[in-house]
Amino acid sequence: MDEQLFFRKLDNLCTSKEIFYFLSSLEVMSDTMASRALQRISEVEVDDNSLKNPGLLENDVFRALCFQFEFESSKLSNTGLLNALQALVKLCVDPQSTLMTSLLSEGEERLGRGQLTDEHLCALGESLLELEDPSCAMLEQIVNRMQEKHTERWSPRKIAMVYKILQVTVQEGKKCQNLLNRLNSVTLHTVSQLSPNFTSVILNSLVVLHQTRAVSLVTALCKHSVKHVPYFTDHELVNVLEAFLFFGQKLQIFTEALERHVPKSICTMHPQTVSKLMHYCCKKMILSKPIFDAVAEDFISSADRLTTDQIAAYIIPFGTLNYLPPSASSLFRKLEAVLHTRLRHFQPHTLLNLLHSCVLIQRYPINFLPKIFSPYFLLKLQAQPPGLNTVVMSQLTQLFLTVTLEYPFYEGPKLLSKYQLKACPALHSYPDVHLFKRVKTGLLYLLKKRIYFASEVSTPYFYVVDIEIKLDEEGFVLPAAQLEEVHRRIALCVDGKTRFCAHSHNLLGEEAIKQRHLQLLGYEVVQIPFFEIESLRNTRKMADYLHKKIFPCTHGLSN
Numbered sequence: 001m002d003e004q005l006f007f008r009k010l011d012n013l014c015t016s017k018e019i020f021y022f023l024s025s026l027e028v029m030s031d032t033m034a035s036r037a038l039q040r041i042s043e044v045e046v047d048d049n050s051l052k053n054p055g056l057l058e059n060d061v062f063r064a065l066c067f068q069f070e071f072e073s074s075k076l077s078n079t080g081l082l083n084a085l086q087a088l089v090k091l092c093v094d095p096q097s098t099l100m101t102s103l104l105s106e107g108e109e110r111l112g113r114g115q116l117t118d119e120h121l122c123a124l125g126e127s128l129l130e131l132e133d134p135s136c137a138m139l140e141q142i143v144n145r146m147q148e149k150h151t152e153r154w155s156p157r158k159i160a161m162v163y164k165i166l167q168v169t170v171q172e173g174k175k176c177q178n179l180l181n182r183l184n185s186v187t188l189h190t191v192s193q194l195s196p197n198f199t200s201v202i203l204n205s206l207v208v209l210h211q212t213r214a215v216s217l218v219t220a221l222c223k224h225s226v227k228h229v230p231y232f233t234d235h236e237l238v239n240v241l242e243a244f245l246f247f248g249q250k251l252q253i254f255t256e257a258l259e260r261h262v263p264k265s266i267c268t269m270h271p272q273t274v275s276k277l278m279h280y281c282c283k284k285m286i287l288s289k290p291i292f293d294a295v296a297e298d299f300i301s302s303a304d305r306l307t308t309d310q311i312a313a314y315i316i317p318f319g320t321l322n323y324l325p326p327s328a329s330s331l332f333r334k335l336e337a338v339l340h341t342r343l344r345h346f347q348p349h350t351l352l353n354l355l356h357s358c359v360l361i362q363r364y365p366i367n368f369l370p371k372i373f374s375p376y377f378l379l380k381l382q383a384q385p386p387g388l389n390t391v392v393m394s395q396l397t398q399l400f401l402t403v404t405l406e407y408p409f410y411e412g413p414k415l416l417s418k419y420q421l422k423a424c425p426a427l428h429s430y431p432d433v434h435l436f437k438r439v440k441t442g443l444l445y446l447l448k449k450r451i452y453f454a455s456e457v458s459t460p461y462f463y464v465v466d467i468e469i470k471l472d473e474e475g476f477v478l479p480a481a482q483l484e485e486v487h488r489r490i491a492l493c494v495d496g497k498t499r500f501c502a503h504s505h506n507l508l509g510e511e512a513i514k515q516r517h518l519q520l521l522g523y524e525v526v527q528i529p530f531f532e533i534e535s536l537r538n539t540r541k542m543a544d545y546l547h548k549k550i551f552p553c554t555h556g557l558s559n
Contacts (some may be wrong), residue, residue, distance in 0.1 A: 005177060006033050010040050012420035020061040031080030034065050046090050063174040070099040073106040089130045111141050121145055121414050125161045139165045149181055151186045154469050159187050184214045191220045195483035196228040200236035203243035222249045229257040234273040241280045250284050252419040258411035263294040275313035278500045281454050282317040296325040308346045312354045319357025322509040339368060348380045356395040357403040360394050361511030370412040397421045397462050405520040421462050428464035432496030435530055439494050442542030449478060454480035461515050467492035491523040496530050505531060526550055
């Protein structure tokens, strides 16, 4: 049969049974036809990197095809050899079998003799990369051969394959940095041609190879990835999100693309992909209500199928970014039900992080605090990394302060005093330096003397106050150092951009709970957010603003 006619007929067959029946009607096939038949079998029988029907490897027609490749490998054309190898790797044929050993050995010989074209080198490299334990020596040979070619003419497929090989064979790109520099330069000019898969593969390789100096390429790839958001597979999207995190990229248009894609696709997304997405939003401080609302709904319907780490990954960002979705009541009812049935399955630090995130948004895990405050649980926390470091101690202290101040009806075990932080300036989110300086200058103008306010004051209750002002019973300002006759304490929270979600006026969870607790501890909390004072251009206007915020019931400044 004419090869082209054979290929057309083969492409119209949709099951291995049809393909075997068609092949058994032929008396003679070229190796190119036989290898294409193997490729078609792999296309219809492999789903999510696994065989739909492992029994097909025992089929007589399949074995007859393989016999030709096993015992006549030296007579095969390059195309027949490498197409067959790719198909058999995809069909999960044992790499140690005589069939695969024969084909790999023949490929290695032809590689050494320089008989393979660029396309053949790509095919061999892709096959080796699919194996669980690829031969690094062969991969390095392929790279060496590729370096002899003109990189300027490489196709996106070749570029992606070389990146993947370097990812396997080079530790942090040090041995082949010259090739990487050439490759990065060529890739920059072909970014617009890259498919979703190649975009994801290259970004992942740049992360693994620590290509932090390839700023122009990374930026171009991240911008290019925006249009591919609806078409990325779960694995590809995870690679892209990891690259955004690693290289410190944050694009509003990428967030907007995710906001359009996620709500309508979340029911088919893998939980690990959703977890990575929430981790990305949390790290970048991106409060995307469309994404968070969709994740909340997904959690309500699928929480029973999630691992404990995935449960934490879904929920913790709500606390970190201080957001309650419209479905909050159902969301936290579902979380409580899951915790009741699976509490013992959570790792200690995962459980603490999860429950701490809940109190940030005033969702009180009262039923589970006896476990958290028990000496046995605290010993488990101490025994597992990172142990009882200051961050963990601060979470425990905030949980204790929360039930003491916000839920006084709690009657369970208390947190032992040795686990409570009295003050921890190291964990204080210091105000923006320039903003803080402007506020202090305005206060000095308002109060006339520096002795009337103190900055960065450690309280006995764990928190640090940005600026503290003391008043006597008649409302007169007292020197900051005075301890007697203090009737009122005012805590000024100078909240710069870093205390809010990105591009938002939504205060972060840690800052919201701090301000709630300071108020419950007797302070009059006055928030000085950046967006209210950015436009105040001189000290007089700042002083006027501070007067109205701190002393709203008294007359303004005299002229």
